[in-house]
Amino acid sequence: MKDELQWWEMFRVGDEASFKHIFERYQSLLFNYGYKFTQDEDLIDDAVQELFVKLWYNRENLGDTASVKNYLLKSFRRILTRKLERANRFFSLQHMASDSLPFDIELPHDVDIMRKERLEEIRTQLALALQKMSARQREVIHLRFFEELSYEEISDIMGLSVKDTYKLFYRAMDSLRKYMGPIHLLALLALVAHLRSSSS
Numbered sequence: 001m002k003d004e005l006q007w008w009e010m011f012r013v014g015d016e017a018s019f020k021h022i023f024e025r026y027q028s029l030l031f032n033y034g035y036k037f038t039q040d041e042d043l044i045d046d047a048v049q050e051l052f053v054k055l056w057y058n059r060e061n062l063g064d065t066a067s068v069k070n071y072l073l074k075s076f077r078r079i080l081t082r083k084l085e086r087a088n089r090f091f092s093l094q095h096m097a098s099d100s101l102p103f104d105i106e107l108p109h110d111v112d113i114m115r116k117e118r119l120e121e122i123r124t125q126l127a128l129a130l131q132k133m134s135a136r137q138r139e140v141i142h143l144r145f146f147e148e149l150s151y152e153e154i155s156d157i158m159g160l161s162v163k164d165t166y167k168l169f170y171r172a173m174d175s176l177r178k179y180m181g182p183i184h185l186l187a188l189l190a191l192v193a194h195l196r197s198s199s200s
Contacts, residue, residue: 004068012059019059022068023052029069030076036142037080043087047080054079067153073143074157122180129179137172144169 004025010018027048034044051072055062065071130138136158143154155165 005065008065008068011055012062014059019052019056022072026069026072027052030072033073033076033142033147034080036139038084040087043083044080047076047083050083051076051079069147070149070153070157073147077157125180129176132179133172133175136168137175140165140168141172141176 007018007021011022030048030051031044034047035041038044055075133141139158140154143149143157144151149157151162151165151169154160154169155162158165160168
């Protein structure tokens with residue numbers, strides 16, 4: 001964390017190497033996050049590029065941040081949703097509470113920690129469970145489990161109060177339990193933990 005904040009400080013005073021480091025460190029994470037909202041890769045790329053262009057030209061006006069990752073996720077989310085609105089693909093941000101903006105979670109296909117049949121069974125149950133969840137519930141699950149963010153960080157990124165973030169998360173978990181059952185849910189959480197540790 002300290003190193004990332006040092007890169008941020010150096011970038012803010014115009015260090016190009018630091019800016020390049022931040023871009024290379026986070027562009028894939030931002031792209032993958034954007035892909036949860038839309039499969040329009042050109043639009044996602046445009047949003048990533050716009051974010052970093054704005055960062056560079058406004059670097060002198062940027063403030064301190066406790067987390068570079070969270071700052072970028074929040075800024076990128078704002079840019080991407082604005083682009084989606086302009087493209088008339090979805091309703092305005094006012095209607096996000098009614099889940100007009102999709103958000104998909106997909107497990108990778110190269111996980112070998114359990115038998116293939118078992119994994120396929122969990123995939124099927126997860127697909128059903130996610131269909132029953134709202135877009136914002138899917139997003140909070142992604143940010144909490146796959147990005148390992150705190151409720152405070154998630155509330156900042158999603159523009160919710162911490163209290164509402166807790167409620168959203170627990171409603172999402174209730175939905176997962178309802179449609180996956182406790183055994184499958186435990187297997188899913190173990191799978192997520194494995195993916196996090198293998199990617200770190």
